[in-house]
Amino acid sequence: MLHIEHLTHRFAFTEVLTDLSLSLSAGETLAIVGASGCGKSTLLNCVSGLIEPYEGKIDNRFKRMAYVFQQPRLLPWQSVIDNLSFGLKAQGIDRQERYATAIALADRLGLTQEDLKKYPHELSGGMQSRVALGRAWALRPDLLLLDEPFSALDIGLKQELYVYLRQLINEQSSSVLMITHDVMEAMQLADRILVLSAKPGRIMWEHRISIPHQQRDELWVYQQTASFLQQPLVRASFGLPMQQGAALL
Amino acid sequence: MRWFTATLTYLWSGWGAITSLLLLLALWQWGHSLYGELVLPSPTATFAQMLQFYQQGKLIESLTITGQRALIGFLLSMIVGTLLGVIAGRYITTAMMSRPIITVLVGTPPIAWLVLAMLWFGSEEATPIFTVFIACFPIIFIGALQGAKTLDGYLHDLAHVYQLPWSMRLGDVYLPHVISYLFPAWIAALGMSWKIVVMAELLATSDGIGAALAVSRSHLDTAASMAWISAIIFVLLAIEYLVLEPIKRHVEAWREGS
Amino acid sequence: MNKLVNWLDHHPLGMCGFRPFFLATAIYAVVLMLLWLGFLAGLISLPIQIQNPIVWHMHEWLFGLATATMIGFLLTAVHEFTGAPCVNYRPLWLLVAVWLGARVSFWWLDTFGLVTSMILNGALFVLLIYHMLPPIWQRSRQQLSFIYVLLAFALLQQGFFVALMHGETGMNWLYAVIGVWMVLIVVALSRVSMQLFNVILNEQPHLETVYLARPPRRNLAISIISLYTAISFFYPQHPVAGWIALAASAAMLNLLNDWHVGRALWNRWLLMLYAVYWFVALGYGVLGLGILMELAWQPAGHHLLVVGALSLAMLTVMMIAGRQHAGYNISYAPWTLWVVGLIMLAVLTRFIASAIPSLFSQWWLLSSALLWLFAFVLYGIYSWRSLTTSRPDLGRDCDERIG
Numbered sequence: 088m089l090h091i092e093h094l095t096h097r098f099a100f101t102e103v104l105t106d107l108s109l110s111l112s113a114g115e116t117l118a119i120v121g122a123s124g125c126g127k128s129t130l131l132n133c134v135s136g137l138i139e140p141y142e143g144k145i146d147n148r149f150k151r152m153a154y155v156f157q158q159p160r161l162l163p164w165q166s167v168i169d170n171l172s173f174g175l176k177a178q179g180i181d182r183q184e185r186y187a188t189a190i191a192l193a194d195r196l197g198l199t200q201e202d203l204k205k206y207p208h209e210l211s212g213g214m215q216s217r218v219a220l221g222r223a224w225a226l227r228p229d230l231l232l233l234d235e236p237f238s239a240l241d242i243g244l245k246q247e248l249y250v251y252l253r254q255l256i257n258e259q260s261s262s263v264l265m266i267t268h269d270v271m272e273a274m275q276l277a278d279r280i281l282v283l284s285a286k287p288g289r290i291m292w293e294h295r296i297s298i299p300h301q302q303r304d305e306l307w308v309y310q311q312t313a314s315f316l317q318q319p320l321v322r323a324s325f326g327l328p329m330q331q332g333a334a335l336l
Numbered sequence: 337m338r339w340f341t342a343t344l345t346y347l348w349s350g351w352g353a354i355t356s357l358l359l360l361l362a363l364w365q366w367g368h369s370l371y372g373e374l375v376l377p378s379p380t381a382t383f384a385q386m387l388q389f390y391q392q393g394k395l396i397e398s399l400t401i402t403g404q405r406a407l408i409g410f411l412l413s414m415i416v417g418t419l420l421g422v423i424a425g426r427y428i429t430t431a432m433m434s435r436p437i438i439t440v441l442v443g444t445p446p447i448a449w450l451v452l453a454m455l456w457f458g459s460e461e462a463t464p465i466f467t468v469f470i471a472c473f474p475i476i477f478i479g480a481l482q483g484a485k486t487l488d489g490y491l492h493d494l495a496h497v498y499q500l501p502w503s504m505r506l507g508d509v510y511l512p513h514v515i516s517y518l519f520p521a522w523i524a525a526l527g528m529s530w531k532i533v534v535m536a537e538l539l540a541t542s543d544g545i546g547a548a549l550a551v552s553r554s555h556l557d558t559a560a561s562m563a564w565i566s567a568i569i570f571v572l573l574a575i576e577y578l579v580l581e582p583i584k585r586h587v588e589a590w591r592e593g594s
Numbered sequence: 595m596n597k598l599v600n601w602l603d604h605h606p607l608g609m610c611g612f613r614p615f616f617l618a619t620a621i622y623a624v625v626l627m628l629l630w631l632g633f634l635a636g637l638i639s640l641p642i643q644i645q646n647p648i649v650w651h652m653h654e655w656l657f658g659l660a661t662a663t664m665i666g667f668l669l670t671a672v673h674e675f676t677g678a679p680c681v682n683y684r685p686l687w688l689l690v691a692v693w694l695g696a697r698v699s700f701w702w703l704d705t706f707g708l709v710t711s712m713i714l715n716g717a718l719f720v721l722l723i724y725h726m727l728p729p730i731w732q733r734s735r736q737q738l739s740f741i742y743v744l745l746a747f748a749l750l751q752q753g754f755f756v757a758l759m760h761g762e763t764g765m766n767w768l769y770a771v772i773g774v775w776m777v778l779i780v781v782a783l784s785r786v787s788m789q790l791f792n793v794i795l796n797e798q799p800h801l802e803t804v805y806l807a808r809p810p811r812r813n814l815a816i817s818i819i820s821l822y823t824a825i826s827f828f829y830p831q832h833p834v835a836g837w838i839a840l841a842a843s844a845a846m847l848n849l850l851n852d853w854h855v856g857r858a859l860w861n862r863w864l865l866m867l868y869a870v871y872w873f874v875a876l877g878y879g880v881l882g883l884g885i886l887m888e889l890a891w892q893p894a895g896h897h898l899l900v901v902g903a904l905s906l907a908m909l910t911v912m913m914i915a916g917r918q919h920a921g922y923n924i925s926y927a928p929w930t931l932w933v934v935g936l937i938m939l940a941v942l943t944r945f946i947a948s949a950i951p952s953l954f955s956q957w958w959l960l961s962s963a964l965l966w967l968f969a970f971v972l973y974g975i976y977s978w979r980s981l982t983t984s985r986p987d988l989g990r991d992c993d994e995r996i997g
Contacts, residue, residue, distance in 0.1 A: 135497055154497040160490050164512040164590040173508070177500045206590040226498075341856075351848035355814065358841035365834045378833065380886060 088113050088262060089134070089230065094143035096129055102287040103129050107143070109281060109290065113229070116256065116263040118277035120270055122325050126288030127266035128157075131234050134264065149230035149262065153223035157234045159215035161207040167193070167218055168203040174226045192221045196251055213244040220248065224255050231256070233265035237272065249275060253300055270315060274308045276300075280315075284324040291324045346585075350577060357573075377559040385563035394548070395567060402544040403571070405461070406533040409468025410526055417473045417525075418518060421480025431485055434477075441474040450536050464536035464544070471532045472525035479521025483514035519587060523580050530572055606984040608683045610992040611669025612919060613981045614690050616912045619662045620974030622697070626654055627967045629701075631960070641703035645763050650700075652768045655900065657715060657751060658697050660775065663908040665689065665722060667782065668740060670919050673992040675737050675785075678729030680991040685725065692718045712755035719748035739781050746774045766827055772899055773823025776874055777816050779907050780849070784812055786911060787853075787867050793924070794861050807852055815845040822878070831885055831892075839882030839895075846875035863924060866910040866934055873902030873941070880949075894948035901966060902941040909933055909973055916977055918994050921985030929976045936969035 089111040096104040103126040111117050121127055132138045133145060135154050153174065161170045171192055172185035180188075193203055196217045207215055216236060223231060237245045253276065256263060267273055273280045274296070282292040294315060298307070315321060322328070361379045368378040377385075389395040424430040449470045453463045487510055495505045537546025545564055552560035607613050630651055632638040644650045669689075673680045681689070696718055699711035723744055730737050754767035784807040819842050826835040853859060853868055877898035884891025913930055917923065940962045947958035989996040 137493055137496055152497075156490070156493070158490070160494055162494075162509065162512070164516065165508070166590075174498045176508070177498050177504055179501075208590070345851075345854060348847075348854065349851055351844050351851070352811070352814075355818065355841050355844040355848055358837055358844055359818070362834050362837035362841065365837050369832075369834065379837070380833070 088148045089264070090144075090146040091134070092144045092146070094130070094133065094140050094145065096126070096133060096138070096141045096143075104133075105287040105289045107288065107290060111230075111262055111264055113262055114260040115279065116265065116277045118273035118280045119264070119266045119283055120268060120273050120280060121266075121283035121288065122285045123268055127268075127283060128234055130283075130288070131232050131264065131266055135232055147230075149228075151226055151228045152230045152232060153226045153228035154232045155219055155223045155234065155236040157236060157238065159207070159212075159219040161215060161218055161222070163207050165206075166203065167198065167205055167207070167210070170207065170218055171203075171221045171225055173222055178226070188225055189221075192225055195255075196221050197247075213240055213247075216240060216244070216248060217251070220252065227259055227261075229259075229261055231261050231263045231265075233263060233267075235267050235269075238267070238269070245272070252276065257300075271308055271312050274311050274315070275303055282321050282324045285326070291320045292318060346582060353573075353577060374558060377562050381559055382562040382566055385559045386566055389560075389563060389567075398543070398545045398548050398564075399567065399571065402533055402537060402546065405464045405537070405544065406468055406529040409465040409533065410472055410529040412465070413469045413472035413476055413525060413529075414522060416469075417476030418480045421477040422484040422514060424477070425481040425484025425487075431481060434481065438474050438478060441470070441477075446471045446532050446535065450539060453536070454540050459540055459542065461541075463540040464533050464546075467536040468529045468532045472529055475525045475528065476518070476521050479518045480514065483517030486517070487513060516588070516591075519584070523584065526580065527572070527576070530568070530575070534568055602687055603683055605982075607982050608686055609984070610673075610680055610682055610919060611686055611689075612666035612912075612916055612992075614686065615662045615666030615669070615693075616916050616977065617974070617981050618690070618693070619659060619666070619908065619912065620970050620977070622659050622662060623970035624967060624974075626659055627963055631963055634959075641701075643703050643708060643758060645761075646765060649763055649765055649768065652765075653754070654697070654700060656768060656771050656775065657747075658700070660904055660908060661718070661747075662693060663912060664778070665693070665718075667911055667915060668722065668726060668744075670915055670992050671740075671782075671785070672726050672729055672737070674919075674994070676729040676733040678733065681725045682991055689718070689721055689725075692721060708755055708759055712752065715751055715755075716748060719744055719751070723748075740778075743774060743778045743781065746777075747771065750774065766830060769830070769896070770823050770827045772896060773819055773826075775904055776819050776877075776899060777823075779870060779874065779903060780812060780816055780819070780846075782911070783867055783870060783907060786914065787864070790863055790867070790914065791855075791858070794864065795858055798858065811845075811849050811852060815842070815849050818842045818845045819874075819878070833886060836882045836885030839878045839885065841882075843875045843877075843879035843882060846871055846878065850875075862926070862931065862934075863910065863914060866906060869934075869938075870903050870907045870910065873898055873906065877903060891949060894945050897944045897948060898941065901937075901944050901962070905940070905966065905969070906934070906937050909937060909969060912973060912977070917980055919992050920980040921987035921989050921993075921995050922980050923995060927976070929972055933969045933972050936965050936972070940966035940969065 091110070092108050094104055094107040095102065107130070109117075119127055119130065129138070131154075133140045134147065135152060161167075162173065165173070168186060168189050171189035175185045175188060190200075190203065193199075198214065198217060198221075202210065202214065207218070210218065216239075219236065237248055240248070249272075255261075263276075265273075265276065270280075278296055280294040280296070281290050282294075283289065284291045296311075316325075316327070364376070364379050368376045373381070386395065424434045446467060450463070450467045453466045453470075457463045457466060491509050491513060494500075495509050500509065533544075534546040534549070537544040538550045539546075541547050545568060549561060549564045552564060602608060607617070629638060633640055633647060640647050640650050669681050669686070672678060692714060696711065696714040699706040699714050703711055723741060726744070727741055730741060750767050750771050754764045754771075757764040757767055788807045818838060822835060822838045822842050825832065825838060829835060850868070850871055853864075853871070859865065859868065877895050879895075880891050880898055881895035883889070884895055913933070914924055917925055943958050943965060944962035947955050947962060987996050
C-alpha cells in the first residue's frame with residue numbers, strides 16, 4: 088500500500104535520510120523511533136508530499152491521508168466545531184453533514200457542546216490536541232500520519248489520547264505511520280517499530296510486536312521497552328553507552 | 337435577542353467612558369474659571385455655539401465635506417496599501433527592499449506632504465485627499481506586509497496536507513491571517529485620516545471643518561474655535577466607540593485576551 | 595430594678611445590634627416625620643439656635659434616623675465579616691442610650707446647649723469605632739473602609755456643631771454628610787449584594803451566572819462622589835461641581851454593568867438594591883444638570899439621594915439582614931413589595947414637590963411625607979416579631995440563619 092524504495096534526502100549539502108526503504112500494509116501501525124534530528128519528520132513530510140524527495144521512489148496507494156502535526160496547529164480564528172470539520176469542508180461536504188460528524192466526534196473525544204463554540208485559545212493544551220486528532224479523524228483516513236502529536240502532553244493526557252486513538256484505528260482499520268522519540272509510546276501503539284539512526288537517518292533495527300493491543304498492560308510495556316533498549320544497535324541509534332546494564336548515573 | 341442584549345451591554349459599558357469624559361469637562365470648566373472666556377470658553381458656551389452652528393446648517397455641511405475627503409483618502413490608501421503590502425510581503429526581496437522606503441514615508445511629517453501637495457495640486461480637493469492617502473499608506477502597507485510575510489510555515493503545510501481548494505485556502509486560511517494583521521492597521525489609519533484631513537483643510541481649502549477652524553481663528557473667536565474642535569472630537573469618539581470598537585470586537589473575538 | 599436588669603440581660607431584643615436599632619429606626623421615622631409635619635403646620639417650634647429649620651430636619655434625618663440603621667447594620671456585619679463576638683446586651687444598651695441621649699439633646703437644643711449635644715453625638719461614633727476597630731484591624735483589614743466612613747461622619751458632625759457655634763447655618767456640612775452616605779451605600783451594598791446574589795444563585799442552580807462586585811468600577815464611583823462632595827463643600831453650585839456631579843451619575847450607571855447578569859437579576863431583593871444605585875445616579879444627575887442649567891434643582895436632587903437611595907437602602911438592608919440574622923429566611927411576603935412601592939411613590943411625589951413649583955407643592959409634600967412614613971410603619975409592624983422574640987433556629991446572637 089505504501090512502498091518507499093531507496094529514499095535519500097538532503098537539505099543543501101547535509102544528508103538527512105540515506106537509502107531508506109520500507110513498506111506499510113493496510114491496517115498496520117508502523118512506528119518510527121529515533122533520537123531527535125534523525126530525519127523522522129523529513130520522512131513524514133516526504134510521504135505527505137510536503138517536500139519532494141531528493142532521490143528514491145515513494146509509491147503511495149492510500150487514498151485518504153490525514154496528518155496530525157506535532158503542535159495542534161488549529162486555526163485560531165475558527166471555532167472548535169469549524170476546526171474539527173475543516174478537512175471535510177475541503178472535500179466539499181455540506182455544512183449540516185460536516186457539523187453532524189464534528190459533533191459526534193467531539194462526543195467521542197470527550198469535548199462538550201460548550202467547547203464546540205469556543206475558540207482554540209480558550210482550550211487547554213490537552214483539549215487542543217484532541218481537536219487536532221479529531222480534525223484528522225473526521226476525514227476517515229486510510230493512512231494516518233502522526234508527527235509526535237503527544238510529545239507536549241503530561242502522562243495522564245497521553246494515556247487518555249492513546250485510548251481514543253486505538254479505538255478510532257480499530258474501528259476503521261486504518262494504517263498509521265507514526266514517528267516518535269518515545270519508545271514506550273511506540274511499544275504501546277504500534278504493530279511494528281523501525282529504529283532510525285541519527286545523521287543521516289537510516290534504518291538500524293526492526294521489531295515486530297505480535298501481542299494484540301488489548302493485552303499490552305503497563306508492566307508489559309515497561310518490560311518490552313527495557314529489553315528493546317538492550318539491543319546494541321538500538322542503543323547506538325539513540326546514542327546510549329554500550330555497556331549493557333550500566334548504571335544510569 | 338442575544339444580539340440585542342449584547343448590543344445593550346456594550347452600549348451600557350460606555351458609561352465608563354462617559355464618566356472619564358465628564359471629568360475632562362470638569363477640568364475644562366476649571367480652566368475656564370481660571371483664565372476666563374477669551375482664553376478658554378466654558379464647555380456650556382462651547383456647546384451652545386455648536387448648537388448654533390447646527391441650527392445654521394454649517395455643522396452638518398462641514399462634517400460631510402471633511403468626512404468625505406478623509407474617507408476617500410483612507411479608502412485609496414487601504415486599497416493601494418493593502419495590495420502593494422501583500423505583494424511586497426510575499427517575496428523576501430521586495431520585503432527587504434521596501435523597508436527603508438517605508439521608514440522614509442513614516443518619518444516624513446504629514447505637514448511636509450501637505451506643502452508638496454499644495455505645490456502639486458493647489459487649493460483643490462486633491463490636496464487634502466492626497467495628504468490623507470500618503471499619511472495612511474505606510475501604516476497599512478506595513479500591516480499588509482507583515483501579514484503576508486508570516487503566511488508561510490504552518491498555514492501553508494496545513495493547507496497542503498488537507499488538500500484545501502483555492503477558495504478555502506484564501507477564505508479560511510490566508511485571508512483571516514492577513515486580515516488579523518491588516519485590521520489594526522486599517523483602524524489606526526482611519527483614526528489618523530480624520531486628524532490629517534482637518535490639518536490639510538486648515539491650510540489648503542476654503543471649506544470643511546479645517547477651513548471653518550481657520551476662519552474662526554482669524555476672527556479670534558475662541559468659542560467658535562472650541563466648538564469646531566469639539567465637533568471634531570465628537571466625531572472621533574463616535575467613530576471609535578460606535579463603529580470601530582464593535583467591529584473590532586466582532587472580528588477579533590478569536591484573539592487571546594480579547 | 596432587678597427585674598429591669600434581668601430584662602436588659604436576657605430579652606431577645608438585646609441579642610444583637612440590629613434588633614434595637616432597626617426597631618428604633620422604625621419608631622423614630624414616625625416620630626421624626628410627625629415632629630417635622632408639626633413644625634411645618636406651625637404646631638411645634640424648633641430650637642432657636644437653629645436658624646434654618648431645614649438644618650434641623652436634615653441633621654435628625656441623617657444623624658438620628660439613618661445612623662440608627664447604620665449602627666444596627668455595622669454591629670451585625672462586623673460580627674459576620676470578622677467572626678468577632680457580637681456586641682450585645684449591656685454594651686449594646688449603652689449604645690442605644692447614647693443614641694437616644696443624642697436625639698433628646700438635639701430636640702431640646704436650647705435647654706441642653708450645643709456643647710452637650712455635640713459631645714453626646716460625638717460619643718456615639720467614638721463608642722461605635724471602639725467596638726468595631728479592634729476586630730477589623732486584627733482580622734479583616736479590607737473592611738477598614740467602614741471605619742473611614744465613620745470617621746468622616748464624626749468629623750463632619752463636629753464641624754457642623756462648630757459652625758452652629760459660630761452662628762452659621764451649618765448647611766454645607768450636612769450636604770457633605772449626604773455625600774459620605776452615598777459612599778457608604780456603595781461600599782455596604784457591594785457586600786450585601788454579593789452575598790444576596792450568591793444566596794439567590796444557589797437557589798436557582800440552572801442559571802449559569804456569576805456575579806462579582808469588582809472593585810475597579812466601585813472605586814471609580816466612590817472617588818467621584820467624594821470629589822463632588824469635597825468640591826461642592828468649598829464651592830457650592832460651582833459649574834465644575836456640576837460636571838463632576840454628572841460624572842458621578844455616569845459612574846453609578848457604569849457600576850450597574852456588574853449587575854446586568856441576565857435573568858438572575860429578576861428577584862425583588864436584587865431589584866431593590868439595583869434601584870438604590872439608580873436613585874444615586876438620578877440624584878447626582880439632577881444635581882449636576884441643576885447647577886449647569888442654573889435651575890433650582892438642588893432640593894429635588896438631594897431628595898432623590900436621601901428619600902430615594904438612602905431610605906430604600908435602609909429598608910432593604912433592614913428587611914434582608916434583619917431577618918437572616920434573626921434566624922428567618924428572606925421574606926417574599928407581599929408587605930415587602932408594599933414597603934418598596936410606598937417609598938417609590940414617596941420619592942416621586944417629593945420630586946414633583948421640589949422640581950415643579952406650583953400651588954399644589956405643599957400637598958405633594960404632605961403626600962410624600964405620609965407615604966414615606968407608612969413604609970416605615972409597615973416595616974415596624976411586620977418586623978416586630980423577628981426583632982423582639984428569640985430565634986426560631988439553631989443559631990445564636992447575630993449568626994445567619996442556621997438549619
